[in-house]
Amino acid sequence: MSGVPDTTAERPPERSAFMRLIGAAQVPAPEGKVWVRLPELRPELLNQLPAAHGGVIMALLDSVMSRACALQPGAPSQTAVTVEMTSRFHRPGRGALLAEGWVVHASRSLCSCAAELRDADGQLVASGSGTFKYWLAPTTLDRPSAD
Template identity: 50%
Template sequence: MHSPEKTPVDTSTLFAQVGFNQLLDLRREFAEDGVSRLVLNARPELTNNFHNLHGGVIMTMLDGAMSSAALSRSGFRKAVVTIEMSTAFLKPGRGRLVAHGKAIGGGRSVCFCEARLEDETGELVARAMGTFKYVSA
Protein backbone atom coordinates (compact mmCIF):
# COMPACT_ATOMS: atom_id res chain seq x y z
CA MET A 1 0.00 0.00 0.00
CA HIS A 2 1.34 3.41 -0.96
CA SER A 3 1.51 5.93 1.87
CA PRO A 4 0.63 9.55 1.07
CA GLU A 5 3.63 11.78 0.55
CA LYS A 6 4.25 14.17 3.42
CA THR A 7 4.43 17.87 2.73
CA PRO A 8 7.95 19.07 3.60
CA VAL A 9 8.01 20.89 6.92
CA ASP A 10 9.99 24.11 7.39
CA THR A 11 11.02 24.61 11.03
CA SER A 12 13.33 27.57 10.31
CA THR A 13 10.84 30.06 11.80
CA LEU A 14 10.17 28.20 15.07
CA PHE A 15 12.80 30.19 16.99
CA ALA A 16 11.14 33.53 16.19
CA GLN A 17 7.75 32.14 17.29
CA VAL A 18 8.91 31.40 20.86
CA GLY A 19 7.43 34.13 23.03
CA PHE A 20 10.18 33.81 25.63
CA ASN A 21 12.84 34.56 23.00
CA GLN A 22 10.86 37.68 22.05
CA LEU A 23 10.55 38.71 25.70
CA LEU A 24 14.33 38.46 26.12
CA ASP A 25 14.98 40.09 22.72
CA LEU A 26 17.13 37.06 21.92
CA ARG A 27 18.05 37.10 18.23
CA ARG A 28 19.30 34.29 16.02
CA GLU A 29 21.86 35.69 13.59
CA PHE A 30 22.22 32.45 11.67
CA ALA A 31 21.78 28.70 11.77
CA GLU A 32 23.12 26.57 8.95
CA ASP A 33 24.91 23.27 8.44
CA GLY A 34 24.80 22.39 12.14
CA VAL A 35 26.22 25.71 13.38
CA SER A 36 24.37 28.66 14.91
CA ARG A 37 24.87 32.05 16.53
CA LEU A 38 22.50 33.93 18.86
CA VAL A 39 22.94 37.41 20.35
CA LEU A 40 21.47 39.27 23.30
CA ASN A 41 22.14 42.65 24.83
CA ALA A 42 21.99 42.33 28.61
CA ARG A 43 19.67 44.80 30.30
CA PRO A 44 18.82 45.42 33.96
CA GLU A 45 15.57 43.43 33.98
CA LEU A 46 17.50 40.29 32.91
CA THR A 47 20.04 40.42 35.75
CA ASN A 48 20.35 38.77 39.14
CA ASN A 49 21.07 40.34 42.56
CA PHE A 50 24.69 40.91 41.54
CA HIS A 51 23.73 42.83 38.35
CA ASN A 52 25.01 40.01 36.15
CA LEU A 53 22.93 38.27 33.51
CA HIS A 54 20.64 35.77 35.24
CA GLY A 55 21.76 32.14 34.93
CA GLY A 56 18.39 31.17 33.46
CA VAL A 57 18.91 33.63 30.62
CA ILE A 58 22.39 32.22 30.02
CA MET A 59 20.98 28.69 29.91
CA THR A 60 18.23 29.83 27.54
CA MET A 61 20.84 31.28 25.18
CA LEU A 62 22.91 28.09 25.25
CA ASP A 63 19.82 25.89 24.75
CA GLY A 64 18.65 28.08 21.88
CA ALA A 65 22.05 27.96 20.20
CA MET A 66 22.22 24.17 20.45
CA SER A 67 18.64 23.59 19.33
CA SER A 68 19.16 25.97 16.39
CA ALA A 69 22.28 24.03 15.39
CA ALA A 70 20.33 20.75 15.61
CA LEU A 71 17.46 22.17 13.54
CA SER A 72 19.83 23.40 10.86
CA ARG A 73 21.57 20.01 10.79
CA SER A 74 18.21 18.49 9.79
CA GLY A 75 17.83 21.08 7.06
CA PHE A 76 14.96 22.58 9.09
CA ARG A 77 12.81 19.54 8.24
CA LYS A 78 12.33 18.46 11.87
CA ALA A 79 11.67 20.08 15.23
CA VAL A 80 13.67 19.30 18.39
CA VAL A 81 13.07 19.01 22.10
CA THR A 82 15.80 19.12 24.73
CA ILE A 83 16.40 15.76 26.42
CA GLU A 84 19.27 16.84 28.67
CA MET A 85 21.59 19.78 29.10
CA SER A 86 24.73 20.28 31.17
CA THR A 87 25.98 23.82 31.80
CA ALA A 88 29.18 25.26 33.28
CA PHE A 89 29.17 28.92 34.37
CA LEU A 90 32.66 30.41 34.14
CA LYS A 91 32.29 34.17 34.66
CA PRO A 92 29.54 36.80 34.97
CA GLY A 93 27.70 37.74 31.80
CA ARG A 94 27.41 41.44 30.98
CA GLY A 95 26.94 43.61 27.91
CA ARG A 96 26.42 42.08 24.47
CA LEU A 97 26.54 38.29 24.64
CA VAL A 98 26.99 35.84 21.79
CA ALA A 99 26.07 32.14 21.94
CA HIS A 100 27.70 29.78 19.44
CA GLY A 101 26.06 26.39 18.92
CA LYS A 102 27.35 23.33 17.09
CA ALA A 103 25.87 19.92 16.30
CA ILE A 104 28.62 17.39 17.01
CA GLY A 105 26.94 14.03 16.42
CA GLY A 106 23.87 11.90 16.55
CA GLY A 107 21.66 10.26 14.00
CA ARG A 108 18.10 10.33 12.71
CA SER A 109 16.41 10.51 16.12
CA VAL A 110 18.83 12.47 18.35
CA CYS A 111 21.43 15.19 17.96
CA PHE A 112 24.34 15.87 20.30
CA CYS A 113 25.35 19.52 20.55
CA GLU A 114 27.69 21.88 22.33
CA ALA A 115 27.57 25.63 22.84
CA ARG A 116 29.65 28.42 24.26
CA LEU A 117 28.62 31.88 25.41
CA GLU A 118 31.04 34.78 25.04
CA ASP A 119 30.90 38.36 26.26
CA GLU A 120 31.63 41.37 24.05
CA THR A 121 35.38 40.99 24.65
CA GLY A 122 35.29 37.38 23.43
CA GLU A 123 35.82 35.90 26.91
CA LEU A 124 34.05 32.66 27.71
CA VAL A 125 31.09 33.17 30.08
CA ALA A 126 29.55 29.68 30.00
CA ARG A 127 29.50 26.47 28.00
CA ALA A 128 27.03 23.63 27.62
CA MET A 129 26.46 20.22 26.12
CA GLY A 130 23.05 18.86 25.29
CA THR A 131 21.08 16.07 23.69
CA PHE A 132 18.12 16.89 21.48
CA LYS A 133 15.41 14.57 20.18
CA TYR A 134 14.05 15.12 16.69
CA VAL A 135 10.25 15.24 16.64
CA SER A 136 7.57 16.02 14.08
CA ALA A 137 6.75 19.70 13.84
Protein backbone atom coordinates in the same frame (compact mmCIF):
# COMPACT_ATOMS: atom_id res chain seq x y z
CA MET B 1 34.08 33.51 17.73
CA SER B 2 35.43 36.87 18.87
CA GLY B 3 33.13 39.29 20.62
CA VAL B 4 29.51 39.94 19.76
CA PRO B 5 29.05 40.94 16.13
CA ASP B 6 26.66 43.77 15.44
CA THR B 7 24.42 42.22 12.80
CA THR B 8 21.97 44.82 11.62
CA ALA B 9 21.17 43.04 8.35
CA GLU B 10 17.52 42.25 7.70
CA ARG B 11 16.58 38.83 9.08
CA PRO B 12 13.35 36.88 9.53
CA PRO B 13 11.37 37.48 12.73
CA GLU B 14 12.55 35.50 15.75
CA ARG B 15 10.59 32.22 15.84
CA SER B 16 10.80 31.68 19.61
CA ALA B 17 8.42 33.76 21.72
CA PHE B 18 10.74 33.38 24.72
CA MET B 19 13.77 34.61 22.78
CA ARG B 20 11.68 37.60 21.61
CA LEU B 21 10.70 38.24 25.25
CA ILE B 22 14.31 38.48 26.43
CA GLY B 23 15.38 40.40 23.31
CA ALA B 24 17.57 37.71 21.71
CA ALA B 25 17.58 36.74 18.04
CA GLN B 26 19.37 34.39 15.69
CA VAL B 27 21.99 36.16 13.57
CA PRO B 28 24.05 34.99 10.57
CA ALA B 29 26.80 32.54 11.51
CA PRO B 30 29.49 30.50 9.76
CA GLU B 31 28.36 27.24 8.17
CA GLY B 32 27.79 24.49 10.71
CA LYS B 33 27.26 26.98 13.56
CA VAL B 34 24.26 28.81 14.99
CA TRP B 35 24.54 32.19 16.67
CA VAL B 36 21.94 33.81 18.92
CA ARG B 37 22.69 37.36 20.03
CA LEU B 38 21.38 39.13 23.11
CA PRO B 39 22.33 42.76 22.40
CA GLU B 40 21.30 44.16 25.79
CA LEU B 41 20.94 42.85 29.33
CA ARG B 42 17.87 44.69 30.59
CA PRO B 43 17.58 45.02 34.41
CA GLU B 44 14.93 42.28 34.61
CA LEU B 45 17.42 39.77 33.09
CA LEU B 46 20.04 40.33 35.82
CA ASN B 47 20.86 38.54 39.06
CA GLN B 48 21.98 40.34 42.22
CA LEU B 49 25.67 40.79 41.15
CA PRO B 50 24.40 42.32 38.71
CA ALA B 51 25.14 39.99 35.79
CA ALA B 52 23.09 37.84 33.41
CA HIS B 53 20.80 35.54 35.38
CA GLY B 54 21.74 31.86 35.08
CA GLY B 55 18.35 31.11 33.51
CA VAL B 56 19.04 33.61 30.72
CA ILE B 57 22.47 32.06 30.12
CA MET B 58 21.05 28.54 30.01
CA ALA B 59 18.21 29.62 27.71
CA LEU B 60 20.72 31.05 25.22
CA LEU B 61 22.86 27.87 25.30
CA ASP B 62 19.75 25.68 24.94
CA SER B 63 18.42 27.73 22.04
CA VAL B 64 21.59 27.59 19.91
CA MET B 65 22.00 23.86 20.44
CA SER B 66 18.38 23.08 19.57
CA ARG B 67 18.61 25.24 16.45
CA ALA B 68 21.86 23.57 15.40
CA CYS B 69 20.02 20.23 15.45
CA ALA B 70 17.18 21.58 13.33
CA LEU B 71 19.59 22.99 10.74
CA GLN B 72 21.42 19.68 10.22
CA PRO B 73 21.22 18.54 6.59
CA GLY B 74 18.46 15.93 6.43
CA ALA B 75 17.10 16.77 9.87
CA PRO B 76 13.68 15.10 10.26
CA SER B 77 12.19 18.21 11.91
CA GLN B 78 12.70 21.96 12.29
CA THR B 79 12.18 21.48 16.04
CA ALA B 80 14.38 19.65 18.52
CA VAL B 81 13.47 19.45 22.21
CA THR B 82 15.92 19.15 25.09
CA VAL B 83 16.39 15.68 26.58
CA GLU B 84 19.28 16.67 28.85
CA MET B 85 21.64 19.60 29.16
CA THR B 86 24.71 20.49 31.20
CA SER B 87 26.14 23.94 31.64
CA ARG B 88 29.25 25.47 33.13
CA PHE B 89 29.46 29.07 34.25
CA HIS B 90 32.94 30.52 33.77
CA ARG B 91 32.48 34.23 34.58
CA PRO B 92 29.64 36.72 35.05
CA GLY B 93 27.91 37.67 31.81
CA ARG B 94 27.68 41.41 31.30
CA GLY B 95 26.76 43.54 28.31
CA ALA B 96 25.91 42.09 24.92
CA LEU B 97 26.16 38.29 24.70
CA LEU B 98 26.60 35.87 21.81
CA ALA B 99 25.78 32.18 22.04
CA GLU B 100 27.29 29.77 19.50
CA GLY B 101 26.06 26.20 19.05
CA TRP B 102 27.08 23.27 16.86
CA VAL B 103 26.23 19.61 16.35
CA VAL B 104 28.64 17.01 17.71
CA HIS B 105 26.68 13.96 16.47
CA ALA B 106 23.22 13.38 15.01
CA SER B 107 21.13 10.29 14.38
CA ARG B 108 17.60 9.93 13.02
CA SER B 109 15.97 10.73 16.36
CA LEU B 110 18.61 12.28 18.66
CA CYS B 111 21.19 15.02 18.27
CA SER B 112 24.15 15.86 20.55
CA CYS B 113 25.42 19.44 20.61
CA ALA B 114 27.85 21.79 22.30
CA ALA B 115 27.67 25.55 22.87
CA GLU B 116 29.58 28.53 24.19
CA LEU B 117 28.42 31.94 25.38
CA ARG B 118 30.77 34.91 25.08
CA ASP B 119 30.64 38.56 26.08
CA ALA B 120 31.37 41.58 23.88
CA ASP B 121 35.11 41.19 24.55
CA GLY B 122 35.08 37.56 23.40
CA GLN B 123 35.51 36.27 26.97
CA LEU B 124 33.96 32.86 27.65
CA VAL B 125 30.98 33.33 29.99
CA ALA B 126 29.49 29.81 29.90
CA SER B 127 29.62 26.55 27.99
CA GLY B 128 27.29 23.63 27.67
CA SER B 129 26.37 20.41 25.99
CA GLY B 130 23.11 18.61 25.48
CA THR B 131 21.07 15.91 23.84
CA PHE B 132 18.01 16.84 21.81
CA LYS B 133 15.16 14.81 20.32
CA TYR B 134 13.67 15.72 16.98
CA TRP B 135 10.02 16.68 17.52
CA LEU B 136 7.80 15.19 14.83
CA ALA B 137 4.38 16.32 16.13
CA PRO B 138 2.89 19.67 15.04
CA THR B 139 4.20 22.82 16.75
CA THR B 140 3.25 26.49 16.78
CA LEU B 141 5.52 26.85 13.74
CA ASP B 142 3.05 24.69 11.81
CA ARG B 143 0.03 26.89 12.61
CA PRO B 144 -1.04 29.74 10.35
CA SER B 145 0.07 33.15 11.58
CA ALA B 146 -2.52 35.53 13.03
CA ASP B 147 -0.77 38.50 11.35
